Amino acid sequence: MHTALNTLRTTPILSVKTESPTVKTYTLKDKLCAKAKPGQFLMLWIPGVDEIPLSVMYAENDRVSVTVKAVGDATRHLHSMKPGETVGVRGPFGNCFTEASGKILMVGGGTGTAPLLFLARRLATKAQRLSFVVGAKTKTELLFLKELNAVCTEQGVITTTEDGTYGLQCLVTEPLGKLLAATKFDMVYTCGPELMVSKIFNLTEQHGISFEASLERLMRCGIGLCGSCVIGKYRVCRDGPVFNAAQLSEVKSELGISKLGFDGERIPV
Amino acid sequence: MHTALNTLRTTPILSVKTESPTVKTYTLKDKLCAKAKPGQFLMLWIPGVDEIPLSVMYAENDRVSVTVKAVGDATRHLHSMKPGETVGVRGPFGNCFTEASGKILMVGGGTGTAPLLFLARRLATKAQRLSFVVGAKTKTELLFLKELNAVCTEQGVITTTEDGTYGLQCLVTEPLGKLLAATKFDMVYTCGPELMVSKIFNLTEQHGISFEASLERLMRCGIGLCGSCVIGKYRVCRDGPVFNAAQLSEVKSELGISKLGFDGERIPV
Amino acid sequence: MSRNPLSTSFAGLKLRNPTALASGILGYTAESLQRVVEGGAGAVVTKSVGAAPRMGYANPTVVQANCGLVNAMGLPNPGIDEFVEEIAHAKIILQAPLIVSVFGYSAEEYALVAEKAVAAGAEALELNVSCPHVKQTGSEIGQNPRILAEVVAKVKGAVQVPVIVKLSPNVTDMAETARVAVKAGADALTAINTVKAMAIDVDTTLPVLSNTRGGLSGPAIKPIALRCVYDLYETVETPIIGCGGITTWKDAVEFFLAGAIAVQVGTAVALENPNVFHAINRGVKAYLKKKGYGSVKEIVGIAHRA
Amino acid sequence: MSRNPLSTSFAGLKLRNPTALASGILGYTAESLQRVVEGGAGAVVTKSVGAAPRMGYANPTVVQANCGLVNAMGLPNPGIDEFVEEIAHAKIILQAPLIVSVFGYSAEEYALVAEKAVAAGAEALELNVSCPHVKQTGSEIGQNPRILAEVVAKVKGAVQVPVIVKLSPNVTDMAETARVAVKAGADALTAINTVKAMAIDVDTTLPVLSNTRGGLSGPAIKPIALRCVYDLYETVETPIIGCGGITTWKDAVEFFLAGAIAVQVGTAVALENPNVFHAINRGVKAYLKKKGYGSVKEIVGIAHRA
Numbered sequence A, B: 001m002h003t004a005l006n007t008l009r010t011t012p013i014l015s016v017k018t019e020s021p022t023v024k025t026y027t028l029k030d031k032l033c034a035k036a037k038p039g040q041f042l043m044l045w046i047p048g049v050d051e052i053p054l055s056v057m058y059a060e061n062d063r064v065s066v067t068v069k070a071v072g073d074a075t076r077h078l079h080s081m082k083p084g085e086t087v088g089v090r091g092p093f094g095n096c097f098t099e100a101s102g103k104i105l106m107v108g109g110g111t112g113t114a115p116l117l118f119l120a121r122r123l124a125t126k127a128q129r130l131s132f133v134v135g136a137k138t139k140t141e142l143l144f145l146k147e148l149n150a151v152c153t154e155q156g157v158i159t160t161t162e163d164g165t166y167g168l169q170c171l172v173t174e175p176l177g178k179l180l181a182a183t184k185f186d187m188v189y190t191c192g193p194e195l196m197v198s199k200i201f202n203l204t205e206q207h208g209i210s211f212e213a214s215l216e217r218l219m220r221c222g223i224g225l226c227g228s229c230v231i232g233k234y235r236v237c238r239d240g241p242v243f244n245a246a247q248l249s250e251v252k253s254e255l256g257i258s259k260l261g262f263d264g265e266r267i268p269v
Numbered sequence C, D: 001m002s003r004n005p006l007s008t009s010f011a012g013l014k015l016r017n018p019t020a021l022a023s024g025i026l027g028y029t030a031e032s033l034q035r036v037v038e039g040g041a042g043a044v045v046t047k048s049v050g051a052a053p054r055m056g057y058a059n060p061t062v063v064q065a066n067c068g069l070v071n072a073m074g075l076p077n078p079g080i081d082e083f084v085e086e087i088a089h090a091k092i093i094l095q096a097p098l099i100v101s102v103f104g105y106s107a108e109e110y111a112l113v114a115e116k117a118v119a120a121g122a123e124a125l126e127l128n129v130s131c132p133h134v135k136q137t138g139s140e141i142g143q144n145p146r147i148l149a150e151v152v153a154k155v156k157g158a159v160q161v162p163v164i165v166k167l168s169p170n171v172t173d174m175a176e177t178a179r180v181a182v183k184a185g186a187d188a189l190t191a192i193n194t195v196k197a198m199a200i201d202v203d204t205t206l207p208v209l210s211n212t213r214g215g216l217s218g219p220a221i222k223p224i225a226l227r228c229v230y231d232l233y234e235t236v237e238t239p240i241i242g243c244g245g246i247t248t249w250k251d252a253v254e255f256f257l258a259g260a261i262a263v264q265v266g267t268a269v270a271l272e273n274p275n276v277f278h279a280i281n282r283g284v285k286a287y288l289k290k291k292g293y294g295s296v297k298e299i300v301g302i303a304h305r306a
């Protein structure tokens, strides 16, 4: 690891964009994070509050964007911050999605859509077909519809809401059975709640399709030191956050089942 | 300063050559010191004994040579060491001679001849005329006669011995008055005992000739920190060891007169 | 004749090689400890575990310094009653000695945790009396000779396995602490834990760590740790385990020469990766061969001959 | 309105800017002290001087570590009777306050040297009770509260100029040392001197320094020094001068935020050059301007507001 990556850089928030009632996108100036590849994450310091891992949603020139859902203390505090206010970043950390070609399917749940959008933008011109299933509880929480429609194959974006306010009324995983049966995809990528990831992993295994998923675990150091984020023998922050099917098979006894809590105790996912 | 330069490297003595009854040349393998320029010095660690500054006599590829006179504990111990035995080096340190062109005169006293030989080899092809006055107490202590004759202009090497056993019987400074009057030299370089340096400095000042001298002072750190080697406001190890006429004018009250002893006391040179 | 030049032993523990994982690094689960063993570690030390669960401090808990890290995790751990399961599991899958790191707020607590850890399968214990950023434990124990003696004696009375005492550099006289620990029964000493330190961000003008104060680890502290080991070697006969900034085989060899019978590696697991142990071992082996030594044990302390 | 934002003062000393040369760096002669002032230093501290001349240790006296230097010079100095001439000369040519660093083997010796230094022109004294590698002086004084109090009190009784006490990080509780020094009359504190350390060469298997043991300086110790200053600021009201690894303006600002009224720079004079003071001052000035502060004094200790 290059220590420069892990050195804390403070930087003003350049812009804030509201994506949904609970989700905002923050754009920061940071040369190092601007070199992030899809799948990598950064550690965002909210001064005096907390430091949390966030996937990179976009990176270009000297700018990097992250898309954040307000779920607790840190993220709610971040949501109250305005352009010009100072945050800290270190990273980018972790590995990235391999960039496949051919027919590609992505499945995004919640803010898990963010790193996949980043990936989709990279693959758009290369992929033979690019489909995206994106789901949320309700219409207003569906993320990046316009952006996804712009990069995916025509009619490639399938939306699901749990309350049926938009698209199909079901979980994001439901349309997958049919999709995978109908088309021989070359690669399925996913990011989102771990139960979703685990379901999709089983499906792709049944269909014998290449698969990569980005996982989330409690993270502290972000550099593979403290052990907070481990799943099986892997450190999500350093060996991941992206894992392929072979690796996920090795950690089946934990995937979607248990993780470490703040005190290092094994708790349900 | 690059810390790599100051990092101690141990290395075996590759070869030892006897130059005179009291002087030997040691060749070592060291990539960094092999990049030394004429005038620079290295710090040589004689394990368990001492660490002393020595001017680079030659450097090429990954090798560096130093020419050492046995005068005390450290140098006598070094003289007892054989090829294959281990020493440590750091450096190269200090500045270097500027590489002048035109008519050049060098004056070497004792082991001070070593860095000048290094310089002479570099300037040989460029200089219009290259003369060298080399002096010693007695014939057997005259250093590098063959090497100097090979690089200097025809009949450019003038030798002096105090006992008259070879060349002119006089101090190395004696032939200079005539030389400087006869030829308009573009640059005079010198290295050797400080009284000699100071005499030559006065002569070149009178003749209005460009002048550079390499000085010696007690050195400990070699990197401009400890202050052991100062002359006036200059650190010989870092701002020198090569000084030009303008700088030497600034330190006239000390040149050839006083220096710091091991306890930091001003003592006669 | 095909003896393994890297094998070593101290306080009755036999190690395939003289490198061990330092406490607090990847030390929560059996699988990650085993990953480190696969990476070449000759032994592993778990995260420090106490009597009750602790959440640790909020992030930031680790901040990069010039040549190392400053951390204040706050001893997050699930408590020994949870951790015994991990110990039992580790005992089954681990191919190297399992050392459980223990902390407490009193001698009784240390002893209680120690007993449970050993019952679950710990082959040795390391007493953390040197964590520099949690109140009323860690270095606050190690800095007080009376309490330190009590802690070590009580643990020694409670268990049959080797007891290692991990020392803090944040003391006026480490030799004194070491003597107290040894007299109270320590079978080995680990030196050193992190050095008291902190980081401040000039832009926000805030201390970066949520706990403000933390401990420095990594290459920055190597010359400090090396001197501690060198000094201890002249002070006690007890085996010394060197720790602090060890990243390369050269670092490790320096510690052996200073008097360490084994070394622990922490920060380098992040600076490099878990295979850093293999890299160190390879280098040490090559060094021994080049220098004509048959075993790493032969070079322990030889820098003192001068 | 054209006030100099960098000017500061402590213990009655007025400085053009808050950077000073640390003791032991280029501190033998008036000319080299003046060179450092030309390089931008707001004040200078001389090499530590004792009652009698000392030759110091044989070379090697300085060895490069990963992120700093380990040195054991052995307090070479010409003795105060010689050094008074240098002080007198410095007093004439220096365009900044002259602080003479003093050491001794007893309170009487400290006081004797102090008196002579002041008579020769020292505008302030810094008591070196923290050198980690010379026996019976330096940190052996600073680590002993009773002797420390005696030394400080005796010097205070002997001279009228401000007396700064330079503290060692090699103690269990620096706050305690600081309180003792302040109670005995210290007008300011410098933190820190070098951290006990050493270096070993694996090829020869020898300690590199001729004295074996030395002290670590440079960037490696910055996080340690910063925490010392931060802790002292919460312990005493006395002005604190930060020292340890300061190389850039950012480092300096961190120390101001932690509570230092001024900083000393040592190793960076070699890592960079004597103009490092100018570079630091330029950066601090730009920082103050950017952040809207009128004076460096306004940022002293503000990292504590949290």
Ligand SMILES: Cc1cc2nc3c(=O)[nH]c(=O)nc-3n(C[C@H](O)[C@H](O)[C@H](O)COP(=O)(O)OP(=O)(O)OC[C@H]3O[C@@H](n4cnc5c(N)ncnc54)[C@H](O)[C@@H]3O)c2cc1C
Binding pocket: A041, A050, A051, A052, A053, A054, A055, A056, A066, A067, A068, A069, A070, A071, A072, A073, A074, A075, A076, A111, A112, A114, A215, A216, A217, A218, A219, A220, A241, C059
């Ligand atoms: C690799 C990675 C990438 C992530 N990318 C994004 C993203 O792009 N957008 C987004 O909105 N969220 C992302 N998260 C999740 C985000 O880090 C958490 O939502 C955030 O830390 C919650 O902090 P909080 O204080 O607001 O909530 P808390 O009140 O602390 O907790 C709310 C939930 O967040 C989880 N959480 C808290 N702290 C952490 C932590 N340090 N690391 C991981 N999870 C934590 C807890 O398990 C808890 O269930 C990512 C997490 C990881 C590990």
Ligand SMILES: Cc1cc2nc3c(=O)[nH]c(=O)nc-3n(C[C@H](O)[C@H](O)[C@H](O)COP(=O)(O)OP(=O)(O)OC[C@H]3O[C@@H](n4cnc5c(N)ncnc54)[C@H](O)[C@@H]3O)c2cc1C
Binding pocket: B041, B050, B051, B052, B053, B054, B055, B056, B066, B067, B068, B069, B070, B071, B072, B073, B074, B075, B076, B111, B112, B114, B215, B216, B217, B218, B219, B220, B241, D059
């Ligand atoms: C920049 C520089 C380049 C030099 N180049 C050469 C060279 O190419 N060949 C050569 O033979 N000598 C050279 N010298 C001198 C050489 O360093 C000394 O001869 C050597 O240090 C003497 O060590 P000793 O223990 O043998 O002698 P000692 O018994 O220690 O002393 C003998 C004399 O050497 C001087 N001396 C001792 N230690 C040092 C030291 N650390 N730094 C400087 N002078 C010292 C003393 O003033 C004394 O007069 C150089 C010195 C300097 C400063």
Ligand SMILES: Cc1cc2nc3c(=O)[nH]c(=O)nc-3n(C[C@H](O)[C@H](O)[C@H](O)COP(=O)(O)O)c2cc1C
Binding pocket: A225, A226, C022, C023, C024, C025, C047, C048, C062, C069, C071, C073, C075, C101, C128, C131, C166, C192, C193, C194, C216, C217, C218, C219, C221, C243, C244, C245, C246, C264, C265, C266, C267, C268
């Ligand atoms: C993130 C982190 C967590 C640590 N946690 C513990 C711990 O729980 N118990 C302990 O005794 N030491 C702990 N330490 C100290 C290390 O075990 C080790 O003594 C120190 O880091 C120096 O070694 P290193 O430079 O190789 O990291 C921790 C160190 C780090 C960096």
Ligand SMILES: Cc1cc2nc3c(=O)[nH]c(=O)nc-3n(C[C@H](O)[C@H](O)[C@H](O)COP(=O)(O)O)c2cc1C
Binding pocket: B225, B226, D022, D023, D024, D025, D047, D048, D062, D069, D071, D073, D075, D101, D128, D131, D166, D192, D193, D194, D216, D217, D218, D219, D221, D243, D244, D245, D246, D264, D265, D266, D267, D268
């Ligand atoms: C070569 C060297 C010599 C030193 N000599 C002294 C000294 O004589 N007296 C003293 O109080 N401190 C001495 N010190 C300590 C420095 O003044 C300073 O406290 C320490 O080096 C930390 O600061 P730095 O990291 O900026 O160098 C010396 C340090 C070095 C590197």
Ligand code: FES
Binding pocket: A218, A219, A220, A221, A222, A223, A224, A225, A226, A227, A228, A229, A230, A235, A236, A237, A238
């Ligand atoms: S967050 Fe610390 S190891 Fe992954």
Ligand code: FES
Binding pocket: B218, B219, B220, B221, B222, B223, B224, B225, B226, B227, B228, B229, B230, B235, B236, B237, B238
């Ligand atoms: S030898 Fe130390 S300053 Fe020149």
